[in-house]
Amino acid sequence: MSPPIEIRPAQSNASPGKELIAAMLAELDALYGKRKGFRPTATPDELSPPTGGFYIAWKGHQPVACGGFKQLDGTLAEIKRIYVIPRFRSRGIASDLLRFVEDRAREAGYDRLRLQHGADQPHALALYTGAGYHAIDDYNGNVYAAHWAEKDLS
Numbered sequence: 001m002s003p004p005i006e007i008r009p010a011q012s013n014a015s016p017g018k019e020l021i022a023a024m025l026a027e028l029d030a031l032y033g034k035r036k037g038f039r040p041t042a043t044p045d046e047l048s049p050p051t052g053g054f055y056i057a058w059k060g061h062q063p064v065a066c067g068g069f070k071q072l073d074g075t076l077a078e079i080k081r082i083y084v085i086p087r088f089r090s091r092g093i094a095s096d097l098l099r100f101v102e103d104r105a106r107e108a109g110y111d112r113l114r115l116q117h118g119a120d121q122p123h124a125l126a127l128y129t130g131a132g133y134h135a136i137d138d139y140n141g142n143v144y145a146a147h148w149a150e151k152d153l154s
Helices: 017-032 093-107 122-130
Strands: 005-009 053-059 062-073 076-084 112-117 147-152
Touching: 005 093, 017 053, 017 062, 017 076, 053 093, 062 093, 076 093, 093 122, 112 122, 122 147
Parallel strands: 076 112
Antiparallel strands: 005 053, 053 062, 062 076, 112 147
16 A cells, blocks of 8 residues: 655745756646746745745655645735646645645635636646636736636635
């Protein structure tokens, strides 16, 4: 039997968080290419308490996924950096991680979450729609995004 997933707080600018984020960004760049225009931030400070958080999912001693949230305004936060390494996909890890991040955002005082993703990410669309996110208008001008969504946490 394989070990269960354990999700723990981490820093996005330290190993293994920075490597997971680099892998995610490389995958997105390969998928969409380099585009000129605005790409929203998710700095280590933004992804840190008290207004943010960053987490890594572990399978045994191996980091397999990451994700976090940052404050947008008042009680509104944004889901950031949800990524599962390819060989661990389709196992429910992204759903577990998303629920965990949502719970941490709720505990931090947020009552709504937003997110965005690109057109060529059908699994992301299915994940977020299945988790209760509903489509909204573009809220941040991200040149890589094609879908924007929001969820009420109250």
